[in-house]
Amino acid sequence: MIYGYIRVSSDKQTVENQRYEINRFCIEKNMVVNGWIEETISGTKAYNKRELGKLLNRIKKDDLIICAELSRLGRNLFMIMEILNLCMMKEAKVWTIKDNYRLGDDIQSKVLAFAFGLSAEIERNLISQRTKEALARKKSEGVILGRPKGRKNSPDKYKLSRKERLIQDLLTIGTSQRQIAKICKVDRNTLARFIKNMTSNK
Numbered sequence: 001m002i003y004g005y006i007r008v009s010s011d012k013q014t015v016e017n018q019r020y021e022i023n024r025f026c027i028e029k030n031m032v033v034n035g036w037i038e039e040t041i042s043g044t045k046a047y048n049k050r051e052l053g054k055l056l057n058r059i060k061k062d063d064l065i066i067c068a069e070l071s072r073l074g075r076n077l078f079m080i081m082e083i084l085n086l087c088m089m090k091e092a093k094v095w096t097i098k099d100n101y102r103l104g105d106d107i108q109s110k111v112l113a114f115a116f117g118l119s120a121e122i123e124r125n126l127i128s129q130r131t132k133e134a135l136a137r138k139k140s141e142g143v144i145l146g147r148p149k150g151r152k153n154s155p156d157k158y159k160l161s162r163k164e165r166l167i168q169d170l171l172t173i174g175t176s177q178r179q180i181a182k183i184c185k186v187d188r189n190t191l192a193r194f195i196k197n198m199t200s201n202k
Helices: 016-028 051-058 077-089 107-140 155-159 164-172 177-184 188-200
Strands: 002-008 035-040 064-067 093-096
Touching: 002 016, 002 051, 016 064, 035 051, 051 077, 077 093, 077 177, 164 177, 164 188, 177 188
Parallel strands: 002 035, 002 064, 064 093
Antiparallel strands: none
16 A cells, blocks of 8 residues: 655645645656545644554555655654654555655665664663662662562563553554564563553553
8 A cells, every 4th residue: 555644734834735746756656645644733743643643553564655755754853763663663665755765675774773773772771871870879868779578579660661651652553562572672471461560550
């Protein structure tokens, strides 16, 4: 399936220019758009609260999303990277016209995949460093560290600490638990237990 995605920020803007660009591009490439997704909403709005989120929920392997430019997906770099990462996990493609971006089975996508992995590693290191600094500060303040006696350790909670929002967003757009476990680098059973606890605590 080929989807044309169009987003404008206000009613004063028109979708026709974007539609024209996508149609012209498809004619040049001998392609046909099977479905259009149009919405008038700010790019700063979370993608899972937009029509884009519904589209990401239903795309399958080898599906293609075409938009005029990457900024149509979102106004935040990290949001755009997360959207592209989800498409990669589903083995779907994203093409843009103005900035000539191609997410697919090519070297550009492999470089992007490396960037995702690197950013995730940096994030883990930063979290680890902040945790160590916070523990050191608490210790210097005389706070007794460690869990209360008699309380069972919860390794699941440690492994997925600070990732509740990410996991919830991925679940919302229909990402499988297998894919989420891969993104978070944990065992599927560990993730399943964490989701069960997360749900029961709501």
